[in-house]
Amino acid sequence: MQKIALIGNPNCGKTTLFNLLTGANQKVGNWPGVTVEKKFGYFELENESIELVDLPGIYSLEQGYSGIDEKIAQDFLEQSDISLIINIVDATNLERSLVLTQQLTERGVPMLLVINMLDVARQQGITVNTDKLAQKLQLPIIEMIASQKHGIDELRNNVISTFGTVPPTNENKPTSAENTASEEKLLQRYHQSRQLINGVVEVSPTHHSLSERIDAVLINRWLGIPFFLFMIYLMFTIAVNLGAVFIDFFDILFAAVLVDGVSWLLREISSPEVLVTLLAQGVGGGVTLVATFIPVIGFLYLCLSVLEDSGYMSRAAFVIDRAMSGIGLPGNAFVPLIVGFGCNVPAVMAARSLGRDSDRLMTIA
Known part of the structure; x- marks a missing residue:
């Protein structure tokens, strides 16, 4: 059975493509040692059984920026056949996306490049x-609009023919002798990406989308x-004021x-008064308080969900990045910090999205 790895940046249509290729013949589990979801499915092409593994969405494979998702992808690419x-x-x-593409071509594994969301472009x-x-890349490229199923047939036709072909070596690959800092390596990657898209x-x-006009303000x-x-301020005001309306209802x-x-x-079953006090006043009263x-908390997460779906959260992380760097944290660390005002448990879970172990530990602390 042939094994195919599906990889890309977050929110690039990877899951949509995975569902189109595998249909209902897919399974969901966890990667070993972590709670990150593992998705894999099966399909057939020209009587060839194929296993498709949907890797977590990542931006880079650089060692210096290895979060949990990046480590999962690295381990799978290195250890799996x-x-x-x-x-x-x-x-x-494309400039950001091709950073990961460069790193993948250096692994010497047959590769297909799928350019998705051309309609949005x-x-x-x-x-x-x-x-x-x-x-420029010397790679087969498939044009795709996954949401409209455009390009799926072309992708299927190219999968079998690409087996066994090895991508060319990246001559501009940053080496540890040239640069030891991950930041410098990433800068080289982005510089090469700019050259590729030139x-x-x-x-x-003359085209200015609504998103660009909004970004000019945000x-x-x-x-x-x-x-x-x-x-x-608006988010906490809505959460506290609207939530206060329902507090008495939940209490009663x-x-x-x-x-x-x-x-x-x-008392109807003649239980001892001690047991009544323990279960009703103790346990019941405690649960009622919680x-x-x-x-x-519900309205707080509702507001966070609306901001996330609107796209503002990523822009907020960009805006606050410089201020957060003053305490040694990246901009996107503000999300688990805000979530922590509602409940610590999901805040700790949200902190796992940060790239470095030191950032995760400092945010949790």
Whole structure:
């Protein structure tokens, strides 16, 4: 059975492509030693059984920026017998996506490059010359709009023919002798990405999408921080004020069921008064107290979900990055810090998304 690794940046359409290729014939588990979800599925091409593994979304394989997701991808690529790598990239952000592509080509494994979200790129006035990019990378490239199932048949036809072909060596690969710092290696990668997209990506000079006009305000040098502080204030105001409306309801409901209800039930069966006090007043009263926090925490996570879906969270991380660097943390560390105001457990879980172990430990502390 041939094994294919599906890899790409987060939010590039990787899961959509995985579902299109495997359909309902897929399984979900956990990677060994961690709670990160593992997805793998099966399909057949020309009587060839194929296992497709959906790796976590990552931006880079550099050792200095190895979070849990990056370590999972590195270990799988190094330890598994992979027949083919399918690297899916975002057509609206090729410069960033090609950093990972460069690192994958250096592994000497047959590879297919899938450029997805071309419809979104056209809406943003971006044109990608895939033929020219294929010549520069010397890789087969598939144009795709996964949400519309465009390019799936071409991908299936190219999978079998790509088995056994080895991508060319990256002559500009940063070496440890040239640069020991991961930051410098990444800068070299981005510089090479800019060279790769030169003459490949064209952006309409007069086209300004709604997203760009909004970004002009949200990540503005002078307006970004005040707007960020206003959004945080608004989020907590909504969570506390709206949550307060439902606190009495939760208090009365849980007290009626867990305190009064349990007391009545225990007395009906002639239980000792000590047991009534322990279960009704002790356990029931404690659970009732905790339940009164549910409305506030619920509205807090609802606000965070709305901000996440709107795309503001990533912009907020960019805006606050310089301020957070003053305490030795990256910009995206503000998310688990804010979540911690609601509950520490999901805040600790959110901290695992940070790239470095030192950042995760400092954020949790």
